[in-house]
Amino acid sequence: MAKANTEFPPGPSSKFSPKLLRQLTTDPIRTLSEFNQKYGEIVHFKIGRGHIYLINNPNHIEKILIYNHKNFKKGKRLQTAKRLLGEGLVTSEGSKHDNQRKIIHPLFLPKRITSYGQIVVDKASVMSERWGDGATVDIHKEMMNVTLKIICKSIMNYEIDSEEAAKFSSALEFSKKYFKRLQHPIGHILDHFEILPEVSKSRESIKILDSIVYRLISERKKSKSVIDRVESNLLTGQEDDLLSRLLQAQSSTENNSEDDLEYQKKSQRVGSLVTPNSMTDQQIRDNIITMLIAGHETTSNAITWTYYLVSQFPEIEQKMFEEIDMILLKSEDSGKKVYRNPTVNDLPKFKYIERIFREAMRIYPPVWSIGRLVDEEYVIDKYVIPKGSSIIMSQYVMQHDGRYYDNPDEFNPDRWTDEFKRHLPRFSYFPFGGGIRGCIGESFAWQEGILMMATVSSHWKLELVPNQNIKMDPGITLNPKNGIKMRLRMRSNGEKLH
Incomplete structure (x- = not known):
């Protein structure tokens, strides 16, 4: 649960919005892509009482998935999938x-x-x-x-x-x-x-x-x-x-x-x-x-x-x-x-x-996306992400990011030269x-x-x-x-x- 004085990253709203829930339910990829373009590398929004953080920076993603992975658990989508996957x-x-x-x-x-x-x-x-x-x-x-x-x-x-x-x-x-x-x-x-x-x-x-x-x-x-x-x-x-x-x-x-x-x-x-x-x-x-x-x-x-x-x-x-x-x-x-x-x-x-x-x-x-639940309070840049929050990292969003790919919506196999791959941040393509x-x-x-x-x-x-x-x-x-x-x-x- 976020503390009353928690400083949130930019985002559509620090309060729950039924409209936002509809957008995320009907077209999550478009919604998260727009968040990335409008709000930047760390985005905050609420679904119900839950605090959600969208991470759009390959270095932050690398730390979450590799160096600090013990601080996180599988996200809610995979928790639901246990009904099928056990x-x-x-x-x-x-x-x-x-x-x-x-x-x-x-x-x-x-x-x-x-x-x-x-x-x-x-x-x-x-x-x-x-x-x-x-x-x-x-x-x-x-x-x-x-x-x-x-x-x-x-x-x-x-x-x-x-x-x-x-x-x-x-x-x-x-x-x-x-x-x-x-x-x-x-x-x-x-x-x-x-x-x-x-x-x-x-x-x-x-x-x-x-x-x-x-x-x-x-x-x-x-x-x-x-x-x-x-x-x-x-x-x-x-x-x-x-x-x-x-x-x-x-x-x-x-x-x-x-x-x-x-x-x-x-x-x-x-x-x-x-x-x-x-x-x-x-x-x-x-x-x-x-x-x-x-x-x-x-x-x-x-x-x-x-x-x-x-x-x-x-x-x-x-x-x-x-x-x-x-x-x-x-x-x-x-x-x-x-x-x-x-x-x-x-x-x-x-x-x-x-x-x-x-x-x-x-x-x-x-x-197209990976979710994690925060086990213990976690710091990214100047923001403290409270215990119990959810983190989303989207492959689709990162792999269509114009910072790393010229004309990101264009199908261009020739972009994948050895030199291009060498200079590409690790988690801008995953x-x-x-x-x-x-x-x-x-x-x-x-x-x-x-x-x-x-x-x-x-x-x-x-x-x-x-x-x-x-x-x-x-x-x-x-x-x-x-x-x-x-x-x-x-x-x-x-x-x-x-």
């Missing part, structure tokens, strides 16, 4: 978060990420080969579907079929819309009335997601005991996937019998996953749900917005095609092109695609967050996005269907509100050389 890696705090990150982190080391590259290309190729010349697709739905299959296979070693993927995506889509509604005070009140259709459907959507995940947990437990799997992996050199590692951690907390010593010996040989917190089935569920959602939604949004932008700039699109042809084209005869699939070894060669992807995530960052709570899968997302575009654009030109109302839908991630329809045009009567 106490998984994204929403948990303190030792629970640290222990879970230790278990999951090895799945995102460079060697492991490299091993996922072939999965990305394979899934992208299957999707691409299913498309037809002249057909119209919702590119957002296509990308949501294929990236879900990629994350399932990569970190779970699980092949999710198209029917189950569609079921998962549909339940997730409704859950996202509903949890956005929960951010409104009225939404929280209505949530208590399960007789209401929207409330009832939200409960059913979570049950669908849970049924898929709990079935995976049950089947994996039945297939082989965790201790036996540890022993098998020691002998074969095979690395565990996410579910195996979580089950191994669960076994470490349950193993208090005469087998405990034997288990500890095996754990020490592969890197102990022992954690002081019991790893229940609920916690395993929370982590799987979190990784499946976070691991495919951010990337699918990033690729969707990238194709949306590229489709409106023929010169940029043509340069992308030329780079792909230079690297992947094997032969051409009478207009018939034969391509090979890209590999992770090609990634350094796709310099222009990397710039396109980087610039698209500047304009449409997958995660599409995946940053600090100890930064996205654990950021490197995987970069690899996936570039390989996906190289694979798909070897054969397809994606044309934006005219007369669409393309709108941003800023929930926890930045979705296109109504999807984006694209018409597929085959670049040539090409064949792929696998």
